[in-house]
Amino acid sequence: MRNIKMTIKYDGSRYKGFQRLKDNDMTIQGKIEDVLSKMTNEHIEIIGSGRTDMGVHARGQVANFKTNSKLSLKKMQDYLxxxxxxxxxxxxxxxxxxxxxxxYNVKSKTYLYKIDNNKYHDPFTRRYTTHIEKKLNIDLMREASEYLVGEHDFTSFASSKSKKKSNVREIHSIVINENNNMIDIYVQGNGFLYNMVRIIAGALIDVGSKRKTPQDIKIMLENKDRSKSSDTAPAKGLCLYKVTY
Amino acid sequence: MRNIKMTIKYDGSRYKGFQRLKDNDMTIQGKIEDVLSKMTNEHIEIIGSGRTDMGVHARGQVANFKTNSKLSLKKMQDYLxxxxxxxxxxxxxxxxxxxxxxxYNVKSKTYLYKIDNNKYHDPFTRRYTTHIEKKLNIDLMREASEYLVGEHDFTSFASSKSKKKSNVREIHSIVINENNNMIDIYVQGNGFLYNMVRIIAGALIDVGSKRKTPQDIKIMLENKDRSKSSDTAPAKGLCLYKVTY
Structure with missing residues (x-):
């Protein structure tokens, strides 16, 4: 059987998330599997690099699927x-x-969290950014982000619904860029817990708006207690940017 | 009475255009007038720099209105x-x-026409660009655009529905930028006929895809005949970029 790897870009606004749920639910996986199954006359299931939540976007989600189809890759891509x-x-x-x-083969993932930090939001990017009216202090956010880089127990930064055996993950880097009051936060790591990037974004927003200090983030991490950390930032600002193998 | 000038940015996707039509129609003008009238307890009518068509966007539309309201500009802007x-x-x-x-006081207007010239469109900009799969030749488009700059009778580049006394207009400049297969066409002029920028965009697309030569554009202009010129490019790629007074 052929094994085919696909890179997927999607605007997640209309979807209940990446992962297939019940048959009539709007999911990215569901839409792609339906088209692939029709194309190949086979029952195709795709394996994603991981799920993305309702309303989260992707520029470089990766999935693979097995097929006996003899179609060329070009024909498949055009059909899709x-x-x-x-x-x-x-x-x-x-x-x-x-x-x-x-x-299983993921080496690292990069997420991008986008903030529109203008007084009024931009109508053209409103679906893909979180609008924060209050001017954020980028230097403080960068300082706080340094406490998160490295291998840590991220229990404070995982949804309490997360049921992983271990909450230890390694963040390789957090890069924060600002241009015309649009803030891009790139978080790269070897794996992420449920809601982890959105809680990190929430914590950095708390620091940028001076509700918390950079040192509070260090304490938050050490507490290993979700209930004492920051709110989960909105889904629409989040994008799965890149998956590396 | 106070006279207040406003600059307006809008995603025109959901609207029947800028200009107010019947009371229940979705128009930009209608939405703004409704809010201003509620805010001031007056019957407010705004004067736009001109209409934009159904589905056309704006980054710098301008309008003004008269009011006896004593509200500060800051309060008005927050209310809006x-x-x-x-x-x-x-x-x-x-x-x-x-x-x-x-x-009446417009000195010049700049429109921006955006083309996504990647093989597959980008889901994140799909509402604000026109997707052209076939690779366009930018140099030929620039050569063609030079024939349009200056004062000309633009009858070939106006909707046959246009009923202006004169079809003579002056285009000050056409600038075409390309970056990662995203093409931005800026057209600045002293005034524009109905559909004029979209027909210019259609003609430049014809040249870029080699259905027409740059010299054909010169002939098209001289023909003064709408029926012999290019198709009107889609509304969603067009944006009223700037109005100068």
């Missing part, structure tokens, strides 16, 4: 482009070795 | 921000002399 809704686009298709697995 | 839908934002409010008129 023509039959998927316009808010989901497959940007790359690649044939990979049979043992490649989109979830 | 809170009560307007999130796809319409007033970016500036300014008190101007009584004789200022948003339409």
């Amino acid at each position: 482009y023509n039959y998927l809704p316009e808010d989901i686009v497959i940007t790359e298709l690649e044939e990979v070795e049979e043992r490649f697995h989109s979830r | 921000y809170n009560y307007l839908p999130e796809d319409i934002v007033i970016t500036e409010l300014e008190e101007v002399e009584e004789r200022f008129h948003s339409r």
